Amino acid sequence: MQEKxxxxxxxxxxxxxxxxxxxxxxxxxxxxxxxLKVLPRDVGKVIGKHxxxxxxxxxxxxxxxxxxxxxxxxxxxDNPRDEND
Amino acid sequence: MPSREYEGKSEKxxxxxxxxxxxxxxxxxxxxxxxxxxxxxxxxGEKIRIRVTYDLADLDVAPDSSALEAYEKxxxxxxxxxxxxxxxxxxxxxxxxxTDRVFIELFSPDSAMIIGKRGKTLESIQMLVNTxxxxxxxxASYKCVIDIENYRQKRESTLTDLALRVAQEVIRSxxxxxxxxxxxxxxxxxxxxxxxxTSVETRSExxxxxxxxxxLPRKHQ
Numbered sequence: 494m495q496e497k498x499x500x501x502x503x504x505x506x507x508x509x510x511x512x513x514x515x516x517x518x519x520x521x522x523x524x525x526x527x528x529l530k531v532l533p534r535d536v537g538k539v540i541g542k543h544x545x546x547x548x549x550x551x552x553x554x555x556x557x558x559x560x561x562x563x564x565x566x567x568x569x570x571d572n573p574r575d576e577n578d
Numbered sequence: 579m580p581s582r583e584y585e586g587k588s589e590k591x592x593x594x595x596x597x598x599x600x601x602x603x604x605x606x607x608x609x610x611x612x613x614x615x616x617x618x619x620x621x622x623g624e625k626i627r628i629r630v631t632y633d634l635a636d637l638d639v640a641p642d643s644s645a646l647e648a649y650e651k652x653x654x655x656x657x658x659x660x661x662x663x664x665x666x667x668x669x670x671x672x673x674x675x676x677t678d679r680v681f682i683e684l685f686s687p688d689s690a691m692i693i694g695k696r697g698k699t700l701e702s703i704q705m706l707v708n709t710x711x712x713x714x715x716x717x718a719s720y721k722c723v724i725d726i727e728n729y730r731q732k733r734e735s736t737l738t739d740l741a742l743r744v745a746q747e748v749i750r751s752x753x754x755x756x757x758x759x760x761x762x763x764x765x766x767x768x769x770x771x772x773x774x775x776t777s778v779e780t781r782s783e784x785x786x787x788x789x790x791x792x793x794l795p796r797k798h799q
Contacts, residue, residue: 495663495664495665496593498663499660499663499664501717502659502660502663503660503706503796506656506710507706507709507710542707543786543787545705546705546706548702549701549702549703549705549706550702550706550788552694552698552699552701552702553664553699553702553706554685556664556691556694556699557663557664557665557666560664560665560666560688561665561692574589
């Protein structure tokens, strides 16, 4: 899926541990949800000050999805419990 | 690690010249002597060739061509890869005019989608590219500005026109008017456009992305 690749591509350029980036795609009827998981220390790099990077990321994904006629919701998982997985 | 070669007469002079050209302190250079030939009478015709190797992280903050090159390469590569993944057909041109500000110009049949509503997508792309570029060692003073089909220039004149038009309205009605939310650069354009207009004053209000310019009638003494 092209949008997943796009998120992966951008996020890997932003974080310190690109190998620990994973995206879970949940296809819905009207929209697709993407759950982005990065290492806890990289979460801030993906969200940015006042969520500015996350917002930019979402805007770009929306633009790319629009071309394909899709609606995509990006969720950044920030769960400290995942650290011990 | 990048490296360069120099040729000259004295090792000491070469090292200081190299450090100056690269923009790094001399003790951060790893020097290798490649060739050394003793000259004839009184050292005349002496020749030496050295190779200096350095770490990008050690570069001085001062503008320096090789760090700038690295910065340009990283930002352009990132952009090209991103458009590729998006399935957008985009040509990219770079120019820095010899300054710290790198201008990236895009050419694409998909320009409308790249710009987005009120330039939101273009703004987001520029923000991400700057964030990625900031990860390049020694790039602290560099910033890149991305434009497509002269969008920024057009937006500038649109905003200046808007400022003047709304100012006239405020003068006529005597009531303040608030513009839509804008980024710092756009708000500045409005302030600058009206700074010599004595009958109105401008103020920025609100926080963060919701910050807007308010144009008010100026009280006469």
